[in-house]
Amino acid sequence: MNQPIGERASRGSLTRRDMLWLIGVVSAPAVLPTLSGCAAHPVTGEKVLVGLSEQDEINIDRKQAPHQFSNDYGAVQDDSLNRYLGEMNGRIAARSHRPKMPYSCRALNANYVNAYTFPAGSIGITRGILLEMDNEAQLAGLLGHELGHVNARHSAQRVGQSMVAELVITGVSLAVAASDRGSDWAPIIALGGQIGASALLAAYSRDNEREADSLGMAYMAGVGYPASGMSELMGVLVRQSSEKPGLLDTMFSSHPMSEERLATMRREASGRYAATGSASVQRERYMDQTAGLRKLRPAIADQQTGEQAMARKRLPEAQQALTSALKAAPDDYTGLCLMAKCQIAQNRRAEAQAYLAQARRVYPTEGQAMQLSGINLLGQKRFAESQQELNRYAQALPGDPDTDFLLALTHEGLQNRQAAAQSYRRYLSAVPQGDAARHATNRLKSWGMVK
Ligand SMILES: [Zn+2]
Structure with missing residues (x-):
């Protein structure tokens, strides 16, 4: 990346690769448990080392x-x-x-x-x-x-x-x-839903x-x-x-x-x-x-085909299967989210937004469509709307530092450097390492806010 993603976001020039990176950034949970020594195995009563x-x-x-x-x-x-x-x-x-x-x-x-x-x-x-x-x-x-x-x-x-x-x-x-952050396609494979368990x-x-x-x-x-x-x-x-x-x-x-x-x-x-x-x-x-x-079985079978095609980068094939899935079950939340992801992967952000809006309507309390919608709106330079969606997501699913990172990008887009810096700092306090952390640190440095 030759230019910071925040700058590219504020100019509305996020590429498909940037979008995939953003989506990839938001899918790796981190756990920091505390050491608590030995405990008795509840079944056998033996002492086992547990963290x-x-x-x-x-x-x-x-x-x-x-x-x-x-x-x-x-x-x-x-x-x-x-x-x-x-x-x-x-x-x-x-x-x-x-x-x-x-x-x-x-x-x-x-x-x-x-x-x-x-x-x-x-x-x-x-x-x-x-x-x-x-x-x-x-x-x-x-x-x-x-x-x-x-x-x-x-x-x-x-x-x-x-x-x-x-x-x-x-x-x-x-x-x-x-x-796996090495591959452009890793996030899309994750989007395909096959990966995910922490x-x-x-x-x-x-x-x-x-x-x-x-x-x-x-x-x-x-x-x-x-x-x-x-x-x-x-x-x-x-x-x-x-x-x-x-x-x-x-x-x-x-x-x-x-x-x-x-x-x-x-x-x-x-x-x-x-x-x-x-x-x-x-x-x-x-x-x-x-x-x-079981009534949804045909739609689910089509979605499974679509997910596997997406994981193999066969996007037209995925699109076809997901279209058929939505024909069978037009209000299926998963079907709508998958189709939105398939659109994002093909750089069709307006189409993706329409599917996400529908997904939000059929399952208003579920977080994933809010998050995807926030990211996709960011990609369309609709910063205020993106921020609104991401704030809703933060309310529905609190405690996700990635939301702070994405919010920082929306603040940059809205020319609010103070708020952006605050969000980047909050992100860094939770996730001190990795690509996104490096990006956040570089932004703070370039603004003279850290050494
Ligand atoms: Zn098992």
């Missing part, structure tokens, strides 16, 4: 979960489905080793196939994976597995292990940041997975589901991963799957838990609760 106290787990969860859920296009706007998931999860969690954690569960509007949990038990299940399952016992297996991660405190342990590695090297606390969610070890499986099976069988629901779920996922490669990449990278896991669960279901085999899998109830979602 997080229970209060840390709750704080990280509260801070990060809303942002990740928004990355996945927010909770589905189907209250009865969310209530159903919440109640079911609550029932299983009540039988877990940490029944007092603040558990919650919602279906997310994302299309990729995955489920994840934050360390205090905020669980998200994508509509993509809900469509792959066909009975409640499988869902119970999925929830049991996620609850297993919370109960065995896998996030806290992982932070503990990486902190030790980090302490050896630098003697300072851990910083988590993993994103580093804290990524990659449990195989041992963690085994432990979550076996805890999960005990929990779900304990509330009366046939234990085979868990192995059935794994079978479905393994089969789908060969039929629809790509869609399950995130699932398998955050929860490594193996034949061995599947075989173990099958053995346990027909061995130790054989008595649960006569219980109902509750297929009808699951089908009733997901009826609304």
Whole structure:
């Protein structure tokens, strides 16, 4: 970059590359937990090194979960489905080793196939994976597995292990940041929705997975589901991963799957838990609760095609699939956001704005369309409107330093150097390193506000 992005923004000459950089800048959450030493494993009672106290787990969860859920296009706007998931999860969690954690569960509007949990038990299940399952016992297996991660405190342990590695090297606390900024296309791939889970969610070890499986099976069988629901779920996922490669990449990278896991669960279901085999899998109830979602199946399939085409830089193909998705479901929030991203990637900012405006109308409280709209308006030199959207976003999803960075650019556009400097400083106090931090520091230097 030969000219500062703030200057280019104020002249309205942001290139497509700048836009991608801005979008890339806003997608790497950072966690700075405090060291809290050893704790007893809640399940085995053994001492394990954990980097997080229970209060840390709750704080990280509260801070990060809303942002990740928004990355996945927010909770589905189907209250009865969310209530159903919440109640079911609550029932299983009540039988877990940490029944007092603040558990919650919602279906997310994302299309990729995955489920994840934050360390205090905020669980998200994508509509993509809900469509792959066909009975409640499988869902119970999925929830049991996620609850297993919370109960065995896998996030806290992982932070503990990486902190030790980090302490050896630098003697300072851990910083988590993993994103590929090298490629012009990395942000668009992230936009495609396949990536997104923060580093804290990524990659449990195989041992963690085994432990979550076996805890999960005990929990779900304990509330009366046939234990085979868990192995059935794994079978479905393994089969789908060969039929629809790509869609399950995130699932398998955050929860490594193996034949061995599947075989173990099958053995346990027909061995130790054989008595649960006569219980109902509750297929009808699951089908009733997901009826609304299943009506969207054709649109979701088109969106999945569109997302994969975007990830492969095949924009006309993506456009075609997303057009077809919107024909089938014109008011689908995810479909509208994806189409807006596809327009941004093709440098069609006015078109993108129209889709974002529609997305804002169909889901006024969800943050992602506000954020994209703020960035896209910035790209069109509509600084005051951009600022308005970004302020709304900051209200809906507080605590995101990237918003300060973007607000600084809008202040620059409005020739308000003092306010811009303030926003850059706020950004730097949260994110002292990286491309955007360098940019912020250079701006402050060029104004003589820091040495
Ligand atoms: Zn897992």
